[in-house]
Amino acid sequence: MVDNVTKSSSKILGVGSYLPSEVVDNLKLSEKVDTSDEWITSRTGIKARRIANEKEATSDLAVKAAQNALIDAGLTAQDIDLIIVATITPDMAFPSTACLIQHKLGIPKVASFDIEAACSGFLYALDVADGMLSSNRYKCVLVVGAEKLSSIMDWEDRTTCVLFGDGAGAAILSNAGSGSQLIGFKSGADGSNPNLLYQPAGGSLLPASQDSLSSRGHFLKMNGREIFKSAVRVMERASRELLEAHGFTENDVDHVIPHQANARIVESLSQRLEIPLGKFFCNLDKYGNTSAASIPIALDEARKSLILKKGQLGLFVAFGAGLTWSAVLVRF
Numbered sequence: 001m002v003d004n005v006t007k008s009s010s011k012i013l014g015v016g017s018y019l020p021s022e023v024v025d026n027l028k029l030s031e032k033v034d035t036s037d038e039w040i041t042s043r044t045g046i047k048a049r050r051i052a053n054e055k056e057a058t059s060d061l062a063v064k065a066a067q068n069a070l071i072d073a074g075l076t077a078q079d080i081d082l083i084i085v086a087t088i089t090p091d092m093a094f095p096s097t098a099c100l101i102q103h104k105l106g107i108p109k110v111a112s113f114d115i116e117a118a119c120s121g122f123l124y125a126l127d128v129a130d131g132m133l134s135s136n137r138y139k140c141v142l143v144v145g146a147e148k149l150s151s152i153m154d155w156e157d158r159t160t161c162v163l164f165g166d167g168a169g170a171a172i173l174s175n176a177g178s179g180s181q182l183i184g185f186k187s188g189a190d191g192s193n194p195n196l197l198y199q200p201a202g203g204s205l206l207p208a209s210q211d212s213l214s215s216r217g218h219f220l221k222m223n224g225r226e227i228f229k230s231a232v233r234v235m236e237r238a239s240r241e242l243l244e245a246h247g248f249t250e251n252d253v254d255h256v257i258p259h260q261a262n263a264r265i266v267e268s269l270s271q272r273l274e275i276p277l278g279k280f281f282c283n284l285d286k287y288g289n290t291s292a293a294s295i296p297i298a299l300d301e302a303r304k305s306l307i308l309k310k311g312q313l314g315l316f317v318a319f320g321a322g323l324t325w326s327a328v329l330v331r332f
């Protein structure tokens with residue numbers, strides 16, 4: 001074990017997820033967008049995505065995921081004393097989606113806030129939650145990654161709209177009780193090139209206007225090739241640094257739960273880390289990229305598939321707009 005590394009004492013007591021019921025497969029999408037199942041599958045590995053209905057907002061998806069996580073943990077909403085929500089598609093600019101979830105869960109007064117680190121958001125939120133728990137001022141944290149990305153998709157831009165989907169995942173963290181032990185975190189960011197992946201309008205720089213609407217500025221924009229290259233590089237680096245800091249090697253890792261963006265990104269990461277692809281859990285074929293929700297949804301499915309055995313070492317790793325990245329080590 002390397003010195004000067006703060007060890008976490010928090011555990012994941014329960015995990016849950018929720019996916020909207022509407023399945024939009026590539027064939028269905030190709031009826032309204034100039035694309036094909038062959039192109040999307042070969043470039044991304046995505047076969048389908050879920051799309052929330054008009055009445056479902058991000059907080060609605062999040063509440064269902066949170067309720068499932070509470071059942072999994074054997075707890076009730078009344079046990080929660082802090083809510084942290086990671087999202088880039090909040091119900092509204094403010095108040096925070098966390099406050100809306102707090103109300104829907106019926107737990108008044110509980111401290112609630114959002115963080116925004118795009119697709120790395122859930123891992124950033126775990127990092128923050130761990131810090132809050134280690135301060136001993138909170139005992140039980142609900143961490144949610146939830147997105148209604150369909151609400152910021154430009155359905156006329158085939159280079160982006162085929163990639164993303166809606167969904168939510170949640171975890172209950174505490175210092176007490178039994179569950180998967182969080183070991184360490186490595187989060188970082190590089191804000192030097194924000195235009196690689198962004199939603200230009202709707203903020204203080206470019207408030208909503210006739211111009212922002214006609215230039216389609218309220219939709220997600222992306223430079224896919226540059227993001228691809230950066231993603232592999234930053235996830236490899238964060239994973240190696242985190243493993244080394246805690247005295248592990250790549251060989252010690254039993255399972256990797258990566259951000260579910262693109263099967264080719266996962267393959268490249270597997271090659272660069274020299275961790276066999278069979279150790280990577282992927283469900284992006286079914287749901288596409290659900291941004292902050294992707295890792296908790298994948299974690300929930302991996303647990304339900306019974307592949308995660310007690311005592312095994314897990315690596316969660318993500319990248320996203322910002323650019324942001326984060327890696328988390330966990331002992332299941």
Ligand code: COA
Nearest residue numbers: 035036039043119158159162224225227228261262319320
């Ligand atoms: N259907 C059909 N053709 C498409 C298409 C689609 N949905 N999207 C793009 N194309 C076309 C392009 O117009 C281009 O055509 P041209 O050669 O005639 O100009 C061609 O396909 C190749 O485009 P390119 O952008 O070079 O493809 P690519 O192999 O780089 O794959 C991505 C594009 C977006 C799939 C890939 O770059 C990627 O996944 N990047 C990372 C994105 C990501 O993960 N973002 C989320 C970060 S959290």
